[in-house]
């Protein structure tokens with residue numbers, strides 16, 4: 182179908198809109214891309230984006246907005262796209278979301294906005310995530326002018342601890358309100374999970390860096406290598422460094438291991454360690470970068486979330502002949518983004534579903550040589566509503582492998598909370614915060630994974646925004 | 660960047676750096692370490708903080724050149740700077756008044772036990788220090804330790820200085836000597852040495868604290884790369900340690916895990932050496 186400019190500009194009837202099929206995201210060939218770290222999705226062309234935008238039925242009572250954790254006015258930005266006003270579309274998104282180039286790539290749209298799209302009933306939902314990404318990338322290329330803070334300087338100092346999506350968002354918002362903001366980051370590089378966890382082929386680091394640069398343009402100071410709780414404490418931030426409020430956004434950051442025999446053999450990594458070595462430390466470019474990583478020829482990754490998908494696809498890119506996901510539930514129950522599972526399948530990843538490791542096997546020389554597993558079957562639903570996997574007696578079997586990556590979740594890292602007297606945490610060690618995200622300590626707010634448990638980028642950002650609003654109120658009343 | 664305020668060679672392949680890092684200097688307690696990334700392409704390596712000068716804002720690190728990162732680091736001169744220094748990390752040393760404490764340092768471990776010896780002395784312990792090395796030239800910090808200790812015993816494998824033999828022999832003699840006391844032992848050095856020391860003290864139930872040196876990445880408990888088995892439980896040395904009860908550590912596992920990157924480390928070092936030589940920089 183070729184359209185003239187007139188076609189594109191004309192207002193379509195609902196019937197005409199319904200006749201347009203969901204557009205395809207151009208992506209690199211599975212076999213080709215599984216050998217490098219360049220991005221998988223290539224982004225929509227302008228014309229395709231406009232055509233996709235025209236599929237939107239412009240519902241009066243748009244359910245997609247409810248599905249979005251930060252309630253972006255989705256029909257409004259899509260209308261702008263259909264009119265060819267891409268910067269206008271970006272402005273609509275920016276009202277609620279500071280990191281659209283990130284969330285357009287990593288949000289689980291299929292359980293948020295897109296699953297509420299009316300078109301799910303007839304064919305397939307409007308590709309809201311791809312459109313968001315398109316707008317953000319367009320804006321990145323075409324924005325002119327510098328970011329400026331128009332609000333008057335308030336003279337108040339706020340510290341954000343952690344530079345993941347929660348910390349970045351909060352810092353940006355507060356800076357725009359005229360506050361003097363410093364981010365303290367434990368690592369040598371800012372970005373949180375966006376730089377050390379999510380790989381380049383899914384979220385190019387240049388995009389994250391641009392967001393960090395934007396913050397600095399807004400006057401936010403970033404101090405890396407500061408581990409709050411060790412280098413500085415929260416009481417010191419107030420008493421010695423003169424801060425008026427603090428936002429804790431240090432993520433969850435404590436890896437869970439399986440607690441099975443053999444887990445300390447050489448060749449067993451937590452996903453955190455594996456991904457940090459590869460992404461943050463550049464181990465895929467060893468020896469140009471000094472940090473090594475065990476590459477593995479046959480790799481097993483245990484878990485079914487985004488982290489597991491990132492790890493298993495990374496192992497393939499590092500040259501593994503066979504990379505396998507070992508997950509104790511069924512394929513449909515995997516919490517990973519659907520797109521990542523599809524991409525993994527296209528890249529030749531094996532899936533051993535309803536399988537749980539019971540032991541890591543050693544080769545007698547301290548190295549991993551296999552994973553002993555047991556088959557599972559689905560029983561009664563558990564508290565999460567998902568049918569609980571139960572082991573099938575006598576079904577043990579071995580998978581040969583030389584690298585095992587454990588990606589079964591993370592917990593609250595106690596380093597900061599233990600060093601902060603009076604800071605209330607729940608029984609799992611996550612920080613307790615009220616509806617304004619204020620903690621048990623006055624002037625100390627918290628959000629993101631350290632409050633919610635391992636969640637999502639968009640929820641962390643949403644928290645950053647909520648916290649900024651409430652910190653601003655708190656400071657005004659001081 | 661973290662400025663190198665002073666740099667001195669204190670032994671063969673052994674360099675002492677004084678680094679400007681005011682916050683770390685102020686916060687650091689005895690037994691803690693920092694993670695250093697000398698260049699933007701470097702690994703993150705853990706180094707014990709040997710001393711601090713909070714007034715001046717500096718920390719002292721003693722670094723043995725063992726691999727590519729430390730070799731390349733040794734090319735950074737006074738006035739230059741390290742890319743990243745993060746810390747202080749780990750739990751502070753457990754310091755209490757035991758009576759007579761034997762402090763044992765093997766090789767570079769001597770730099771690790773030096774601050775402990777100071778702290779143990781400050782709370783009123785009598786300090787007997789044993790330092791050991793393969794040969795005379797590798798013994799370090801004798802003068803500092805001689806000044807600090809009530810008694811300093813040196814051992815070398817080849818007998819070129821002090822007693823011929825291992826630190827464990829000297830320790831065993833002290834334990835067997837009816838005129839000396841050994842109320843506690845602090846030890847840092849090669850894993851094999853710490854294991855041997857723990858074996859000597861175990862039958863006598865002498866509290867023995869060892870400082871472990873597994874591979875680390877973040878140093879904040881976030882990766883689990885530094886895991887060690889202590890008392891049958893997995894511990895993260897960077898946050899639960901680096902010091903542990905010497906009678907509970909699974910030394911064999913630690914030794915084994917330390918060999919994980921041997922081939923890569925060698926490759927990296929060889930490439931670096933051949934590269935620097937070709938450039939005529941060496």
Ligand SMILES: Cc1cc2nc3c(=O)[nH]c(=O)nc-3n(C[C@H](O)[C@H](O)[C@H](O)COP(=O)(O)OP(=O)(O)OC[C@H]3O[C@@H](n4cnc5c(N)ncnc54)[C@H](O)[C@@H]3O)c2cc1C
Pocket residue numbers: 286287288289342343344345346347348365366367368371372373374375378379407408409410430431432433434456487488491518596597628629630631635636637638639641
């Ligand atoms: C591999 C991986 C893939 C993921 N994929 C997705 C996805 O596709 N979509 C999605 O929505 N979500 C995904 N997630 C989850 C998402 O990344 C997190 O929910 C989100 O990053 C949480 O943001 P945050 O700001 O709370 O913390 P983080 O992003 O974890 O950032 C916390 C920062 O604080 C720093 N820090 C920690 N302790 C201290 C301290 N004491 N002092 C100073 N700084 C400190 C850390 O170094 C880190 O930089 C993924 C997570 C991982 C690990």
Ligand code: FES
Pocket residue numbers: 874875876877878879880881882883884885886895896897898
């Ligand atoms: S070094 Fe990563 S957890 Fe200890």
